[in-house]
Amino acid sequence: MxxxxxxxxxxxxxxxxxxxxxxxxxxxxxxxxxxxxQVLYDRVLRVTPDTVDDxxxxxxxxxxxxxxxxxxxxxxxxxxxxxxxxxxxxxxDSRLGHHPDRVLVPGVEISSGSLGHGLGLGVxxxxxxRAQGLLTPRVYVLLGDAELDEGSNHEAIAxxxxxxxxxxxxxxxDNSSASHGWAGGIAGRxxxxxxxxxxxxxxxxxxxxxxxxGHRPGQPHLVVARVESKG
Amino acid sequence: xxxxxxAFIDTTTALLDEDPRTAxxxxxxxxxxxAPAGRRHPDRVLNVGIRExxxxxxxxxLALTGLRPIVHSYATFLVDRAYEQIKLDLGHQGVSAVLxxxxxxxxxxxEGRTHQSPGDVALFDSLGDGWTVRVPGHPDEVAPLLRDAxxxxxxxxxxxxxxxxxxxxxxxxxxxxxxxxxPDAPLVVAVGPMLDTTLDATEGMDVxxxxxxxxxxxxxxxxxxLAGTDVVLVEPYLAGTSSxxxxxxxxxxPHRLLTLGVGRTDLRRYGDAADHARWHGLDAAGLRRTIGxxxxxxxx
Numbered sequence: 001m002x003x004x005x006x007x008x009x010x011x012x013x014x015x016x017x018x019x020x021x022x023x024x025x026x027x028x029x030x031x032x033x034x035x036x037x038q039v040l041y042d043r044v045l046r047v048t049p050d051t052v053d054d055x056x057x058x059x060x061x062x063x064x065x066x067x068x069x070x071x072x073x074x075x076x077x078x079x080x081x082x083x084x085x086x087x088x089x090x091x092x093d094s095r096l097g098h099h100p101d102r103v104l105v106p107g108v109e110i111s112s113g114s115l116g117h118g119l120g121l122g123v124x125x126x127x128x129x130r131a132q133g134l135l136t137p138r139v140y141v142l143l144g145d146a147e148l149d150e151g152s153n154h155e156a157i158a159x160x161x162x163x164x165x166x167x168x169x170x171x172x173x174d175n176s177s178a179s180h181g182w183a184g185g186i187a188g189r190x191x192x193x194x195x196x197x198x199x200x201x202x203x204x205x206x207x208x209x210x211x212x213x214g215h216r217p218g219q220p221h222l223v224v225a226r227v228e229s230k231g
Numbered sequence: 232x233x234x235x236x237x238a239f240i241d242t243t244t245a246l247l248d249e250d251p252r253t254a255x256x257x258x259x260x261x262x263x264x265x266a267p268a269g270r271r272h273p274d275r276v277l278n279v280g281i282r283e284x285x286x287x288x289x290x291x292x293l294a295l296t297g298l299r300p301i302v303h304s305y306a307t308f309l310v311d312r313a314y315e316q317i318k319l320d321l322g323h324q325g326v327s328a329v330l331x332x333x334x335x336x337x338x339x340x341x342e343g344r345t346h347q348s349p350g351d352v353a354l355f356d357s358l359g360d361g362w363t364v365r366v367p368g369h370p371d372e373v374a375p376l377l378r379d380a381x382x383x384x385x386x387x388x389x390x391x392x393x394x395x396x397x398x399x400x401x402x403x404x405x406x407x408x409x410x411x412x413x414p415d416a417p418l419v420v421a422v423g424p425m426l427d428t429t430l431d432a433t434e435g436m437d438v439x440x441x442x443x444x445x446x447x448x449x450x451x452x453x454x455x456x457l458a459g460t461d462v463v464l465v466e467p468y469l470a471g472t473s474s475x476x477x478x479x480x481x482x483x484x485p486h487r488l489l490t491l492g493v494g495r496t497d498l499r500r501y502g503d504a505a506d507h508a509r510w511h512g513l514d515a516a517g518l519r520r521t522i523g524x525x526x527x528x529x530x531x
């Protein structure tokens with residue numbers, strides 16, 4: 001099992017992603033979430049392969065479960081899963097499917113795929129940690145801008161804001177793929193409910209790091225990571 | 232007289248005091264009754280507002296951190312509305328909760344179809360075989376069932392109703408014979424609040440009447456031990472919900488099966504629960520007529 005831990009996985013991710021996709025043509029930037037996930041696992045999240053069951057770990061919940069290549073690659077780069085698993089994506093005996101299953105993959109916090117489930121689970125996780133006096137861990141939930149179409153997200157956004165759930169950070173990777181757009185912007189959906197929000201270039205690691213660590217007391221935090229339009 | 236909902240509120244309030252693993256998630260239903268518990272345990276008594284998808288999602292998240300969530304609303308909002316959350320935010324995450332509903336099939340008859348959920352138990356059947364389903368028939372059955380559920384780690388659905396039998400049988404998680412017929416007498420199984428009506432309806436018939444408050448997992452061993460050729464199920468939710476379970480249990484035994492319960496048609500009528508029982512043929516006269524015809528046809 002690969003156990004190499006890195007704090008800069010940028011050199012390794014492209015090769016790992018190619019093992020998943022077999023795609024030699026597209027650059028890693030074809031994956032909208034890769035930079036957010038890289039910054040999170042390289043610099044932000046307090047979790048390692050040795051602490052995947054530690055109650056005090058940070059949680060990363062990939063709500064937008066489709067297109068998980070960058071996620072699997074990051075997990076392999078940081079030693080959560082063997083690199084060899086990447087060579088059999090979706091195979092009959094593979095633990096890695098086109099949507100991740102937390103029961104099958106070490107380090108995966110939630111099983112996702114059907115859109116609009118991660119933020120509610122994240123709210124519950126944050127509440128559960130608080131109820132047990134675990135005040136250090138943060139809960140990060142990654143969503144897509146089209147995923148916000150699902151009304152369940154708006155139940156979670158309103159409630160987390162109203163109750164000041166400040167251990168929660170939502171990250172929306174915005175590649176302008178929502179069919180009807182978000183007139184007035186994505187951040188406003190959250191800030192009107194009491195969230196703080198930073199909207200940054202989703203390819204700029206310095207800006208992403210600042211936003212991902214830019215939460216303030218008493219309010220949940222949103223990071224909108226804007227990337228190129230899909231397609 | 233204690234009603235099931237009060238027994239649920241009192242027991243859950245006690246559990247919140249006794250066990251720091253217990254958490255309660257509400258969606259505006261029964262919030263005022265839980266206010267004292269909420270003042271004592273503000274981090275474990277959570278009202279998300281009228282947001283049932285979030286209610287189940289939050290329960291899933293709480294369970295992921297090791298808590299034991301109890302989740303409560305009307306059956307139609309708790310189960311029907313949040314079905315995919317139950318499937319994915321609990322089952323597919325490999326975590327569980329105790330779901331406690333009120334309203335049942337037609338307790339809220341005057342409120343109309345929007346507040347009724349005859350199909351809830353069938354929906355749990357569609358989720359696989361992990362769910363325990365408890366359908367108490369008396370308020371005194373609620374506390375032991377809820378305490379048992381809260382102490383465990385398995386997924387449990389506790390279906391409360393305003394209908395009730397005269398006697399409580401807290402240990403009836405397996406078929407409990409309450410009237411014994413002759414050798415090879417037809418077996419009539421009454422689930423939860425259908426017991427007393429079933430006893431009334433079969434008065435004078437040579438049948439064995441057995442009771443359970445736990446249709447899932449169904450006591451198939453008890454069923455095989457008690458069943459002759461003719462088996463009748465009387466369930467307080469969608470008719471035929473347990474047909475497949477019973478059919479599988481008796482697959483290698485010649486048998487005839489009659490399944491009675493709430494009909495599939497939206498009646499578009501109000502009235503009260505007794506009216507709906509009559510319209511669905513679940514009052515004593517209706518059951519007697521249907522069961523009598525079924526048993527008579529066997530001998531005709």
